[in-house]
Amino acid sequence: MSNINKLFSEELKILNIGTNKFKDDLELQGQKVLQLDWAPPAGGDIEILEIVDKLSSREDIKEANEKTVEIMMNSHPILADVDKAINVIPGMKDNMILHSGPPIEWERMAGPMKGAIIGALIYERLAKDEEEAKKIAASGEIEFAPCNEHCTVGPMAGIVSPSMPVHVIYNKTYGNYSYCTINEGLGKVLRYGAFNDEVIERLKWLENEFAPTIKKALSNIKDGIDIKSIISQGVHMGDECHNRNKASTSLFFREITPYILETDVDSAIVKRVLKFMKENDHYFLNLSMPACKAATDAAHGIENSTIVTTMARNGVDFGIRVSGLGKNQWFTAPANMIKGLMFPGFKEEDASPDIGDSSITETMGIGGFVMGGAPAIVQFVGGTVEDAIGYSEQMYEITVGENTNYSIPTLDFRGSAIGIDIIKVMEKGILPIINTGMAHRVAGIGQVGAGLVNPPMECFKKAILEFNK
Incomplete structure (x- = not known):
């Protein structure tokens, strides 16, 4: 034949x-x-393709990118302190409220962000109720600014007001600091836009009992608590340190509990503090985020680098910043809707568009980038274990390095993909994967689900056009 x-x-x-x-x-x-599933590179845009070809051959860009990723990997974040935002966050003011994502005005803010700001104004005793808070927020008396422009990150709405206690993270390799509020737990919480009496009372308890207790405990620890080490162990134990933090929260709890017990704090308060942490599986999120922020901030400002150092969203816009393109230069596009699992009683149309600074974890190469090593996460965000492994493998195509500090057991302990390169994103047509919670689009309701989302390609297109100028 x-x-x-x-x-x-x-x-x-x-x-x-x-x-x-x-x-x-x-x-x-x-x-x-x-x-x-295939699409032409750069969406078939000839101008972008020509820029990609030109930039891909530049040795100075390759060297700058390697330096940027080296700084990110060599960074060593530790928890050094807990203090009020007004005392430690650079540029914080009495009339300032920080928020997640790129810059945005009150009039354009999404429902959950407005709800969280209403709660913050009531918490700060600047307003007595929702209506008064709305008037103050719209009056121009309050200065709104992105957390990311103040060495800070905040999950979901990301609201940080002057009296709120924040974790103080120190990057002992490069000497810079980063900050994040204390995680409130799940349910009706400020970060999802809820602001009822229960939410405000919890915030006051965190300020008046919890934070002073943790501060005293940390004062007894000479070198702080090694957050980098806990992330590394957590990833080996099935966490991805964005939406799954059970192992890392447990490791942190084990680290700090003896020092809490050594303080002179009243035993009843100590019991409440330990109970709160024990019952809050998401506590470590507000430590992994600023740990990643400390590393990416240290790597920002490297001339000729095309590595992304910020991905953040505010429920309206998604914004990225690139190491070689200015300290506060944002490249934005409308935030995408999240696809995933809804809580009982809610539908997809109830959810707000993508919101929060927690995608700093993916910027650092954990979170969605290591889902392949955190199979239990699919029960929270949807999909299959095979999908999760596929996402982790795909991220190597748009990054320039592998971070052996955070290795993935299910990929034969391959280091996580790190260093999102705007050139490779445009060349491959592959977007970073982010796993995230969903907030209700209406202020005051809270979380309604969790799922997966990508940044808009337009952010990367704008950045590469700017880089080519």
Whole structure:
């Protein structure tokens, strides 16, 4: 039998690239078809393709990117202190409220962010109720600013007001600091836009009992608590340190508890503090985030670097910052909707668009980037274990390094993908993967689900055009 006859006598193995219509027609004829999701590089934009070709061959960019990633990997964040925001956050003012994502005005803010600001104004005793808080927020008396422009990160709405206690993270390799509020737990919480009496009372308890207790405990620890080490161990124990923090929270609890017990704090308060941490599986999120922030801040400002050092969203806009493109230069586009699992009683249309600074974890190469080593996360955000492994593997295509500090057991302990390169994102047409919670679009309701989302490609397109100027 000739080769050509042999070919046509065998069962066809059909691979379809492009539109699904051909696949659908073939399947109607009883054929098995594998659909390959493919798009032309840079979406077929000739101008962007030419820029990608030009920038890809530049040795100075390659060297700058390697330096940027080296700084991120060599950074060593520790928890040094807990203090009020007004005392430690650079540039913080009595009339300032920090928020997640790129800059935004009150009038454009999403429902959960407005709700969190209302709660913060009531918490600060600047307003007595919701209506008064709305008037103050709209009056121009309050200065709103992105957390990321003040060495700070905040989950979801990301609201930080002057009296709120924050974790103080010190990068002992490069000497810079970062900050994040204390995680309130799940349910009706400020970060999801809730502001009822229960939320305000919890915030006051964190300020008046919890934070002073942790501060006293930390004062007894000579070198602080090694957050980098806990992230590394947590990833080996099934956490991805964004939406799953059970192991890392437990490790942190084990580290700090003896020092809490050594303080002179009243035993009743100590019991409440330990109970709060024990019951809050998400506590470590507000430590992993500023740990990642300390590393990416240290790596920002490297001339000729095309590495992303910030990904953040405010429920309206998604913004990125690039190491070689200015300290506070944002590249923004409308935030995407999250796809995932809804809590009982809620529908997809109830959710706000993507919101929060917690994507700093993915910027550092953990979170969604290491989902392949955190199989339990799919029960929270949707998908399958196979999907999670696929996402982790795919992220190597758009990054420039592998971070052996945070290795993935299910990938034979391969280091996590680190250093999102705007050139590679445009060249491959692959976007970073982020796993995240969903907030209700209406202020005051809270969390309604969790899922997966990507940044808009437009952010990366704007950045690469700017880089080419």
